Amino acid sequence: MRLPAALALSLLAAAPAGAAPCGGSFAGFLKTMQAEAVAAGHDPAAAARFFGGARQDQKVLRADRAQGVFRKTFIDFSRALISQNRLVNGRRNAKKYAGVFARAQRDYGVSRGILLAFWAFETDYGAVQGDHNTRNALLTLAHDCRRPQIFQPQVMAALKLYELGEFDLNTTGAWAGEIGMVQMLPRDILERGVDGDGDGKVTLKTSAPDAILSAAHTLSMLGWLPNQPWLQQVVVPAGLDWAKTGLGTELTVADWARMGVRARNGKLPKGTLPASVLLPQGRKGPAFMVFPNYRVLFEWNKSFVYVTTAAYFATRLEGAPPYDAGHPDPQLSLAQMKDLQRKLAARGHDVGKVDGILGAKTRAAVQKEQERLGLPADAWPTAGLLNRL
Incomplete structure (x- = not known):
């Protein structure tokens, strides 16, 4: 049976997270982690079973180091x-x-579309949950010196789930330790997991009700505004002040309507709601109005293209038509994007890492330079902008 959340979390808080030395002997690391677990109040016999027989997983390390450059456009990625x-x-x-979805709406104010979209993208509705041994993956990443402060607490959380009977030592999942249909890390399961089927446990691998309600609870705790929209397709006028588009500017729905922005289908929400107009591929591509709940989704996944695609897919699942792709200017090549980022950095803009990815910082810098040069400031980099710089 699940312990009260406060008790489970107090055990985690007592653990000296990140205290075990990273690197070095893996066997020695396991002994240190086991000793820390017992000192923090975990059952000695359970800790011995949990850490005994654990193995370092080289496939996890290779996956961690092989994360590819994410460069697909919104249109390509969404398709x-x-x-x-x-x-x-x-x-x-x-x-x-x-x-179950009605309960998620009632208890957390989270619409079924968003929950279905993440369920689909994370695991194809539970069909593809990952084949890495979760205990070994977490311990491997906790031992590795790249991010031990993140993964050592996750090891302790997995141990607590094991003590609760909610984690099998043969549990498999993603290479980074996420578990179940909606891919949650152990500590998130302890803090945000919901027993949706009433069996007294939270089992995200096999229980769709547990997964759905745990995802809804997670979004609620991340700041989701109950029963509010997140994204809507819009039509923008040719004379719009493009410098006002993007996540850096938030006006009311009524303000955008006065500037000629209208819903592509149906009506816009109430006029007092804060909103931004998003042009993922510039003024010639698809256009969306996004609301505060859209921004909450970045707490689940940091990728702009992933979040926008999930938010759009959620509207499709609730009956919205396909977006109008328009005819956006071609995407810059990897070499061109890196050249653009270097030129933007040379002009004093913070673009983060020069990696060829059109992230939030690069988009903001592109928009500022477009405005300075008298170009349509829609934050979509073109060959023309690159030549002007």
């Missing part, structure tokens, strides 16, 4: 992820678990 099969299965699951 790759949003298949007819995912739409059909999403609507089928919406009907199958209608009562």
Whole structure:
């Protein structure tokens, strides 16, 4: 049976997270972690079983170091992820678990579309949850010196789940230790997990109700505004002040409406709601109005393209039509993007790492330079901008 959340978390808080030395002998590291666990109040016999037989997983280290450069545009990425099969299965699951989604809406104010979208993208509705041994993955990353302060507390959380009977030592998941249909780390499961099927446990690998309600609770704790929209397709006028677009500017829906922005289908939400107009591929591509709940999604995943695609897919699952792709200017090549970032940095802009990725900092810098040069400031880098710089 699950312990009260306060008690479970107090055990985690007592652990000297990150105190075990990273690197060195893996066997010695396991002994140190086991001693820390017992000192923090974990059951000695459970700790001995949990750490005994654990193995370092070289595949996890290779996966951690091989994370690729993420350069797909919104249109390319969304077309790759949003298949007819995912739409059909999403609507089928919406009907199958209608009562659970109604509870998520009632208790947390989170709409079924968002929950279905993340369920689909994370694991194809539970079909592909990862095949890495979770205990070994967490211990491998906790021992590695890149991010031990993140993963050593996750090891202690996994141990607590094991003591609760909610974590099997043969549990498998993603290479970074995420578990279950909506891919949550052990500490998040302890803090935000919900027993949706009433069996007294939170089992995200096998229980769709647990996964759905745990995801809803997570979004609620991250700041989701109950029963509020997150994204809507819009049509923007040709004469819009493009410098006002992007996540850096937030006006009311009524303000945007006065500037000629209108819903592509249906009506815009109430006029007092804060909103930004988002042009993922510039003024010639698709256009969306996004609301405060859209920004909450970045707490789940940091990628702009991933979040925007998930938010859009959620609207499709709730009946919205496909977006109008328009005819955006071509994406710069990797070499061109890196050249652009170097030139922006030379002009004093903070673009972060010169990696060829159009992230938030690069978008902001592009928009400022477009405005300075008298170009349409829609934050989409073009060959023309690169030549002007």
